[in-house]
Amino acid sequence: MIRNLRLFTFAAPSRFYALAGALTPWLWAAAALLAGAGLYMGFFVAPTDATQGESYRIIFIHVPAAWMSMLLYLVMAFWAAIGWGFNARLASMVARAIAPTGALFTFVALWTGAFWGKPTWGAWWVWDARLTSELILLFLYLGFMALVAAIDDPRRADHAGALLAIVGAVNVPIIYFSVRWWNTLHQGASVSLTAAPKMATTMLQAMLLMTFAFWAYAFAVVFTRARAIVLEREHDAAWVGELVGRSGSKQAEAA
Amino acid sequence: MNWRDASEFFAMGGYGLYVWGSYAITAALMLVEPWLASRRHRQAQRAAATDTDPET
Secondary structure, eight states, X not given: OHHHHHHHHTTSHHHHHHHHHHHHHHHHHHHHHHHHHHHHIIIIISOOBTTTBGGGGGHHHHHHHHHHHHHHHHHHHHHHHHHHHTOOHHHHHHXXXXXXXXXXXXXXXXXXXXXXXXXXXXXXXXXXXXXXXHXXXXXXXXXXXXHHHHOSSHHHXXXXXXXXXXXXXXXXXXXXXXXHHSOOSSOOOSSOSSSOOSSOHHHHHHHHHHHHHHHHHHHHHHHHHHXXXXXXXXXXXXXXXXXXXXXXXXXXXXX | OOOXXXXXXXXGGGTHXXXXXXXXXXXXXXXXXXXXXXXXXXXXXXXXXHOXXXXX
């Protein structure tokens, strides 16, 4: 089964470590180029918004960050569940590596939202369904990180974290559909899969470029952190010893 | 082109505080996080490398 082979080849931490290491520089380069292009489009090509003036330019980081915050949570919960259900160590390590980056994008979405809300709504913060559920997302990320850090046995910590991540995943559709289910101050979706985007083409292009930039950034930083976690957790493995030039063979034999 | 000069660009039509306040914090976080992750990776490499027999 070639498909199975491909699927599980990189489940070995040593192979993942090498592959992620090879990809990371390219991902950084892609993130920088896409961000450069997106910022150029966003500030110099996209026109001034007719009703919001220049304040709308926050959209080019606000919406991509909010999308990433939700996407990364689902990816984190997925790998945490795989790590638990299939007893796959690497999947659990990847879930741990995603959490801080997801928390960062959630914070960015909330921060830029406050800086956009003040000039447009007159308030930094309102207890609106969209904002409140996004704040809960931040607490879910922080709770996951605190929980896995608090339990000494790494695999037990992984399992506890997976349970929290899976239960918390119910919050993601709540965030996404909150603007439809409740009467919110936050506006509805400007871009959806089922309708034509409600914004100028150059604005949309800038926003998509920034989304891809954030995507590449997320991959790069998660891979970097995952490689650190692999080294920390697989510390005693023979392949780590070879990799870092550890001459003592005690660990190698034990592994 | 949206801006006649640099000061107009930085003023952002009167929304400078909000636009640059958003972008500055985002940029700062997205520079610090990769730095922290790389530092953690280097520390893990060092820890693995120095975990040799004390004799060697």
